[in-house]
Amino acid sequence: MKGRILRMSCFRHSVIKSHATATIRSCVDFERVLFRTVCKPRNAIRFFTFRNSNRGSSMRFVGISKALGLLTGSALLAVAAFGLPQAASAPADKSVPVAQAKSTTSASSSDGSSTDIPSDYVGAEVCKTCHEDIYNGWEKSPHWKTTLDTKGSPSHQGCESCHGPGSAHVAGGGDITKIFIFKDRSTKEINARCLTCHAGGTQHMNAINSEHSKNDVSCVSCHSPHHAETKEFLLIKAQPELCYTCHLDKRAQFAMPFHHRVNEGLIQCSDCHNVHGTVRPKQVRTSSTQDEVCFTCHTDKQGPFVYEHSPIKIDGCESCHMVHGGPNPHMLKLSNVNLLCLQCHTTSSFSSAPGAPSFHNQSTLFQACTLCHIEIHGSNFDATFFK
Numbered sequence: 001m002k003g004r005i006l007r008m009s010c011f012r013h014s015v016i017k018s019h020a021t022a023t024i025r026s027c028v029d030f031e032r033v034l035f036r037t038v039c040k041p042r043n044a045i046r047f048f049t050f051r052n053s054n055r056g057s058s059m060r061f062v063g064i065s066k067a068l069g070l071l072t073g074s075a076l077l078a079v080a081a082f083g084l085p086q087a088a089s090a091p092a093d094k095s096v097p098v099a100q101a102k103s104t105t106s107a108s109s110s111d112g113s114s115t116d117i118p119s120d121y122v123g124a125e126v127c128k129t130c131h132e133d134i135y136n137g138w139e140k141s142p143h144w145k146t147t148l149d150t151k152g153s154p155s156h157q158g159c160e161s162c163h164g165p166g167s168a169h170v171a172g173g174g175d176i177t178k179i180f181i182f183k184d185r186s187t188k189e190i191n192a193r194c195l196t197c198h199a200g201g202t203q204h205m206n207a208i209n210s211e212h213s214k215n216d217v218s219c220v221s222c223h224s225p226h227h228a229e230t231k232e233f234l235l236i237k238a239q240p241e242l243c244y245t246c247h248l249d250k251r252a253q254f255a256m257p258f259h260h261r262v263n264e265g266l267i268q269c270s271d272c273h274n275v276h277g278t279v280r281p282k283q284v285r286t287s288s289t290q291d292e293v294c295f296t297c298h299t300d301k302q303g304p305f306v307y308e309h310s311p312i313k314i315d316g317c318e319s320c321h322m323v324h325g326g327p328n329p330h331m332l333k334l335s336n337v338n339l340l341c342l343q344c345h346t347t348s349s350f351s352s353a354p355g356a357p358s359f360h361n362q363s364t365l366f367q368a369c370t371l372c373h374i375e376i377h378g379s380n381f382d383a384t385f386f387k
Contacts, residue, residue: 121154121155121165122166122167122170123154123160124147124157124158124159124160126166126170127159127160131159134227137226138159138225138226141226142234143161143162143225146158146161161197162180162193162225163179164180165179166179180193182218183220190218190220191207191218194219195207205277206278207276207277209277210276210278211277211282212277213277217246222235222236222275239262239268240262240263240268243269250324253326255325256324256325256326257327258326258329259325259326259331260325271285272284272323273285287302294317301317301377301378303378305377305378305380306381307385308378309377311344312377312378320333337368337370338367338368338369374386375387
């Protein structure tokens, strides 16, 4: 039995030594010294056998102090064998992000998308050296806020956000052919340049198809980024004088005895018209319920009513009224109310509206239809709009 135990101890010692030797070859000298210290034969686990006289059996007993010493040595060996190779490989792993960062930096510098100012852009302060008067006016406008945009590239900041990169312009001694000058460009080019930033929102959704764009009216025809006379919208003139520059016939209509109080400043042209384009004719806006824009102010005429007056929903308010102004009360198209109503309410076949009854003597009693049909815009109680 003692010989068997001795052979087993020697066998385990040889196995441990062979496995450890394979690991030692890839470790530093410290690991080799540590292994030699721990794996000496005198520190190996020794088995002792004693016979239990009562049961007639045998068991193995391990020396506690020597077992603890071996376990401590094995732990140190594991740390040395597995910790140091990982520590040695750590610098190699750290070199990967560094290489990636270098490649990213070089790539960003090559395509000009880095946070550094590309060589094509010089900044607004350089523009100020020659165009100080323009810069002073531009500095007070909302466009100056683009210089504070740290998220965007220099192509979205300062003067060069509209005029393009200015390095070639500066190098050429102020050569205007090297930069975007609005006055020398077509309407399409100017609008496209402005819509680079102003294409979003509900006001500019139809700018490309607007009546102004179709008639070669560019953004700078109404707006001045440098010398605006109004703080709001950077207009070159205040409304309605700006609109009267082209729409001269509307100036005469607003000068009529009965008109919308645009000249008085109560409302503006842009309250009813979206100057940047709509899907409706005349660039007319719609109310919040997608009805006539007139209902924005004249809410009592909107309804809905149980008995609707058909022209209001089909042709709109302008079927009876002159929307800008006219010589008749309530801005009606005709001074005689009966004649206005008889344009539709006739006995002819071209209109589906009911004709006037035969007992209506319009020469004496029935001179105005609205004397009886008082709720002419719609009623909840009577189909003939009596109440």
